[in-house]
Amino acid sequence: MLAHSLMNPTIATMTQSFDWKNSRNGKETTLVDMQCGKELMHHMAHPLLLVSSASVATEIYKTHELTFASRPPFIVDDEKLPYVGSSFINAPYCDYWKFIKKLCMTKLLGPHALELSRGVRLQELNCFLQKMFDSASSNKPIDLGLELVKLTNNTVCRMVMSTKCSYKDDEAEKCRKLVQETLDLAVKMSIEDVLGSLKWLGFWFYGKQAKDVFRRFDELIEDILKEHEDRREAKSRGYSDYQDLMDTLLDIYYDNQAEFKLTRIQIKAFILDLFIAATESSANAMQWAMAELINHPVVFKKVREEIDSVVGNSRLVEESDIPKLPYFQAVMKEILRLHPTATIITRQSREHCKIHGYDVPKKTSVLINLYAVMRDPQVWNDPNEFKPERFLVCKEREDSLYQEKEIEVLLSNFFTFGGGRRRCIGMMLSYCMMNATIAAMVQCFDWKTCGDGKETRIDMQVGKGMMHQLAHPLIAIPIARFSPISTME
Numbered sequence: 001m002l003a004h005s006l007m008n009p010t011i012a013t014m015t016q017s018f019d020w021k022n023s024r025n026g027k028e029t030t031l032v033d034m035q036c037g038k039e040l041m042h043h044m045a046h047p048l049l050l051v052s053s054a055s056v057a058t059e060i061y062k063t064h065e066l067t068f069a070s071r072p073p074f075i076v077d078d079e080k081l082p083y084v085g086s087s088f089i090n091a092p093y094c095d096y097w098k099f100i101k102k103l104c105m106t107k108l109l110g111p112h113a114l115e116l117s118r119g120v121r122l123q124e125l126n127c128f129l130q131k132m133f134d135s136a137s138s139n140k141p142i143d144l145g146l147e148l149v150k151l152t153n154n155t156v157c158r159m160v161m162s163t164k165c166s167y168k169d170d171e172a173e174k175c176r177k178l179v180q181e182t183l184d185l186a187v188k189m190s191i192e193d194v195l196g197s198l199k200w201l202g203f204w205f206y207g208k209q210a211k212d213v214f215r216r217f218d219e220l221i222e223d224i225l226k227e228h229e230d231r232r233e234a235k236s237r238g239y240s241d242y243q244d245l246m247d248t249l250l251d252i253y254y255d256n257q258a259e260f261k262l263t264r265i266q267i268k269a270f271i272l273d274l275f276i277a278a279t280e281s282s283a284n285a286m287q288w289a290m291a292e293l294i295n296h297p298v299v300f301k302k303v304r305e306e307i308d309s310v311v312g313n314s315r316l317v318e319e320s321d322i323p324k325l326p327y328f329q330a331v332m333k334e335i336l337r338l339h340p341t342a343t344i345i346t347r348q349s350r351e352h353c354k355i356h357g358y359d360v361p362k363k364t365s366v367l368i369n370l371y372a373v374m375r376d377p378q379v380w381n382d383p384n385e386f387k388p389e390r391f392l393v394c395k396e397r398e399d400s401l402y403q404e405k406e407i408e409v410l411l412s413n414f415f416t417f418g419g420g421r422r423r424c425i426g427m428m429l430s431y432c433m434m435n436a437t438i439a440a441m442v443q444c445f446d447w448k449t450c451g452d453g454k455e456t457r458i459d460m461q462v463g464k465g466m467m468h469q470l471a472h473p474l475i476a477i478p479i480a481r482f483s484p485i486s487t488m489e
């Protein structure tokens with residue numbers, strides 16, 4: 001996903017146009033040669049390894065996890081394109097990356113920090129549900145995709161810098177566009193990795209457009225930084241003691257003794273990273289979840305029955321109820337397996353290693369196709385089927401112990417959030433946001449789809465672009481079942 005994941009047509013064509021036969025005819029053939037063909041490799045900036053099987057993904061994420069803990073470098077640096085060179089997501093495995101990861105886990109995304117921000121998520125969910133109730137009472141369709149992006153945007157913005165990006169609808173749309181444009185550009189500019197000596201073309205073609213996107217982001221973020229700086233002054237005069245992630249980053253920026261000297265650009269780049277990584281991915285996953293649930297009414301009904309039996313129907317289902325909802329958890333796992341919204345991930349080898357007996361040279365760029373990995377028939381039975389039961393232990397069954405072991409194997413191959421130390425740092429937050437939101441949408445509403453005046457199934461066609469997303473907007477009409485809003489206040 002993110003700035004470094006790319007669904008590149010060139011690569012897609014490569015996989016189709018080369019014969020991937022394992023031809024170790026006496027000569028030392030590397031896995032890279034095997035995947036890309038010697039001719040093509042000749043023209044590429046770095047050797048490239050395409051991964052679409054669970055067994056090779058496991059080698060990369062587990063067996064050689066430290067070897068593949070870096071990402072390939074971007075060709076442009078901060079001077080040419082601010083933010084790209086300072087990005088945490090693009091950073092190699094280095095002290096800067098370790099420092100930011102530790103900071104982020106303690107202040108924002110670890111279990112303790114998430115417990116402290118639970119109230120913010122609940123308030124934002126409350127606003128979101130209120131809009132669903134408004135739409136239900138006027139029997140009007142609602143664009144769930146747009147509302148879900150607003151929800152994730154607002155939640156993440158408030159958690160990171162105590163502000164919302166979308167008080168008004170047009171601001172939410174502006175913010176969404178900015179993130180989408182950044183993602184699209186990241187794809188286009190990433191072609192440098194396969195262009196070899198022509199690699200500067202990517203920057204020439206898209207550099208101007210990228211500068212414009214980053215300038216607009218800079219305007220947005222600089223204002224918020226200045227507000228935080230004013231608040232720092234107020235704090236030093238004892239007027240306020242509230243501290244969010246941006247305050248912490250500024251403390252480090254102004255501290256001459258800090259363990260790591262952060263630059264202003266690094267702060268902004270990290271905030272942009274969080275935006276890009278957090279908002280569309282979670283909102284897209286929730287759209288897939290609603291689409292699958294609406295198209296599978298039997299599963300929808302079972303989830304609702306489970307929620308009703310655990311929570312009752314007088315209060316809103318909460319994050320803390322989720323561990324008591326095993327069927328619902330299995331459903332969400334299956335949705336994330338079928339729809340890994342960050343489809344293609346990049347890594348780079350930090351040293352030479354062997355995978356399945358083949359040599360992989362140092363600095364090999366790796367593209368992991370998580371969509372293919374999560375549907376690998378070697379691991380997943382009926383890989384394209386929506387079968388939440390595959391993650392459920394049936395205690396009544398005689399072979400339940402064996403079943404538990406089987407599920408353990410499946411979970412050890414569950415790579416929707418990547419793997420190893422570069423695994424998604426927002427995984428826990430995603431589960432909190434997605435589980436609470438989808439459970440509430442099932443608990444509070446029935447859903448009617450609308451197409452040409454008739455009820456229809458949701459069209460599951462996959463859209464273009466670097467993220468795994470629905471091709472068409474997810475528009476539906478909520479029908480209120482009961483309103484727990486008063487219990488949420």
Ligand code: HEM
Nearest residue numbers: 089277278281282285342417418419422423424425426430
């Ligand atoms: C459904 C939602 C999400 C999905 C499917 C997802 C998936 C991923 C994947 C596959 C990676 C690459 C991991 C690898 O290289 O092995 C990643 C990285 C990352 N994700 Fe997420 N993510 C989601 C939500 C979030 C959220 C909510 C945040 C932050 C608040 C976040 C922040 C990040 C960051 C910062 C990285 C880069 C980590 C690094 O390079 O060390 N993600 N994500």
